[in-house]
Amino acid sequence: MTRTAMVVGGGVGGLAVAARLRMDGWRVRVFERAEGLPETGTALGLWPAAVRALDAIGVGEAAREQGRPQLRTSLLRADGSRVASLTQKDPIWLLSRPPLLRLLHKAAGEVEFGVTAPDVRELTGHDLVVVADGINSAARDVVFGEAYRPRYVGATAWRGTVDGDTAEFTETWGERARFGVTPQEGGRTNWYACVLAPQRQRFPGAEAAAVRSRFGHWHAEVRRVLAGIDEDTVARNDLYYLARPLPSYVDGNVALIGDAAHAMTPDMGRGACEALVDAVTLADSVCTLGVEAGLRRYDKLRRRPTQRMVTASLLVNRAAHARRFTGLRDLVVKLAAR
Incomplete structure (x- = not known):
């Protein structure tokens, strides 16, 4: 008998889980509230485990062909001096969200775009329901309650792309601010900038000016990127x-x-x-063990590691936006990299 699944959300995780389930003969419906795949988006770093997940659904090679491999990441100070460099044995593949989603969509097949999924408690009569509707998940509220809604970390981020290539992935840390520069497919440069800020603070029509004002005195590579940004391309x-x-x-x-x-x-x-690894782990587990045992295995394998990653990401955020003792912070990072 054909097993059925409903997937709430057609982003990276939702498309990946649909692709893997359909490989095993499942009948899958995917609901995505957006009207279609995005046309713009900045680079994502695909670590080795994520690339292996893409291999499992047959799109890993295409992702490598379209992406940019990166073996070294450098941490710099605002004046351009180097704090540390981290070298990976296996590359991180940099690929922007639109081409990644196109690959996943091709593997996943049909998606019902422009459709808001019903309450997950109403999705009865199916073997499996996968909630992949993102950070502000309405389905999570239904299943676990509003106590598990996301919290503002105290920082805001700008991001975008500019013309011209860059050879190295760098992140520059200053006092309560940082600026990242990465290669992107198509010979372009991906950038992002983060600062501490009040929640929902905005500068309508002047976000590019705000970034230039905050980072315009930093080192030459940051200034090169800032010279190429314009208001229409800053998110x-x-x-x-x-x-x-x-x-x-x-x-x-x-x-x-x-x-x-x-x-x-x-x-x-x-x-x-982590969304890609979640998706493939979940699908592999239910396809191999059945839904009940497979879900237990998925939760056992993925919950603790990803929750530790949430904590690790938060600690890096706190360190990067430190108000004091930045010299000591940089020394600790340098020693850790060694």
């Missing part, structure tokens, strides 16, 4: 995380994955990666 989002860990990632035949389960700040660059 701004406040940063949130799931401060209260969920007691379980499953409830009955409902499973939460990605940001719905463990929303984290982007400081470790692992949000999309």
Whole structure:
């Protein structure tokens, strides 16, 4: 008998789990409230575990072909001097969200765009319901209650892309602020900037000017990027995380994955990666063991590691935006890198 699944959310995790389940013969419906796949988006870092998850659904090679491999990340000071460099044995593949989602959509098949999913408690008669509706998950509220809503971390982020290539992934830390620069496919440069700020603070029509004002005196590579930004290409989002860990990632035949389960700040660059690993682990488990035992295995394998990642990302966020003792902070980071 054909098994059926409903997936709430057609982002990275939702598309990945649908693709893997359909490989095993499941009939899957995916609800996505957006009208279609995004046309713009900045780079995501795909760590080795995430690339292995992409391999499991048949799109890993295409992701490597389209992405940019990165073996070294450098941490700099605002004057451009180097604090530390971290070298990976296996590359992190940098690929922006739109091409990644196109690959996942092709693997996943049909998605019902522009559709808000019904209450997960109304999705009866299916073997499995997967909640993948992101950081502000309405389904999480239904399953676990409003006590598990995300919390503002106290920092806001701008991001975008500019023309021109860059060879190295760098992140520059200053006092209560940082600026990241990474390569992106197509010979472009991806950038992001974070500062401490009041929640929902905005500068309508002047976000680019705000970034230039805050970082315009930093080192030459930051200034090069700032010279290329314009208001139409700057996106701004406040940063949130799931401060209260969920007691379980499953409830009955409902499973939460990605940001719905463990929303984290982007400081470790692992949000999309963990969603991919969640998706493949969940699908592999239920396909191999059946739904009940598979969900238990998924929760056992993924809940504690991802909740530790939430904590680690938060600690990096606190360190990067330190108000005092930044010299000592940089020394500790340098020693840790060694």
